[in-house]
Amino acid sequence: MKQTLTSTLKTVVASATVLLASVSHAQTAAGDVKAGEAKAAMCIGCHGIPGYQNSFPEIHRVPMISGQTAGYISAALQAYRKGDRKHPTMRGIAGSLTDQDIADLAAFYSAHNAGVTAPEQPKAPPAAVAALLEKGACTSCHGANFSKPIDPxxxxxxxxxxxxxxxxxxxxNVQGNPYIGRANPIMGGITQQFSNAELKQIANYLATVQGELATKPQPRFR
Known part of the structure; x- marks a missing residue:
């Protein structure tokens, strides 16, 4: 039964990926790295400071975005702009951006850690975490080393x-909150299988895996 559920989840994820890819690729504007560098002033106050912490909805370090995929940065900013991702600060910033601004910023940050390549084989997880990753079919979307997502x-x-x-x-997993939550049917279906303690185990393991992301300090004044 467990293998059947996991297999079904992987099939659903793969089918949804094909559909979302066709939509996202059709809507993506061509980005310019130099233009993105000039537009990144609003980003560096958080994403350009190593160790910088956000206090909403709880204290945590802001994500590393240098070296992230351009497609993901674009998709995330568009989701904040639409309100599918509910974060007041990020929605305010994304709401001020045009499609071209988003494409340029995505191009800049995706090229910002160029030349760094993650190992093909990730650090082996503890058995309990390996079972959680299998249950969530995490490598089906994010790649065997969690640095090669199957869709941009x-x-x-x-x-x-x-x-x-x-x-x-x-x-x-948050629903009905105007300030917190992310509307994503694939990830929502996956994370609802886990307790917060299990999600923390997954997060703690992934943080130890060598990847391609970084926080690149930026000059405050250009």
Whole structure:
């Protein structure tokens, strides 16, 4: 029964990925790295400071986005702009951006940690965590080393801050809150299988995996 459920989940994830990919690829504007660098002033106050912490909805480090996939950065900003991701600060910022601004910022940050490549084989998880990752079919979307997502709109998650990952994973389970939550049918279906303690185990492991993400300090004045 367990194998059947996992197999079914992987099939659903794969089918949804094909559908979402066709939509996201059709809507993605071409980004310019130099233009993105010039537009990143609003981002560096949080994402350009190593160890910078956000206090909403709880204290956690802001995510590393240098070296992230351009498709994911674009998808995330568009979700904040639409309100599918409910974070007051990020929604305010994303709401001020045009499609071209988003594409340019995504191009800049995706190229910002160029040349860093994650190992093909990730650090082996403890048996209990391996079972959780299998249950969630995590490698089906994020790649065997968690740095090669099967769709450009999916994030690299290897090496990401554990506290941020935990907050992000929990947010998919929040419903009916105007300030917190993420509307994503794939991730919502996955995270609802786990307790918060199990989500924390997953996040803590992923943070220890060598990845391609970084926080690149930026000059305050350009």
């Amino acid at each position: 709109s999916y994030p690299k998650i290897a090496g990401q801050h554990a506290d941020y990952l935990f907050v992000a994973l929990k947010s998919y």
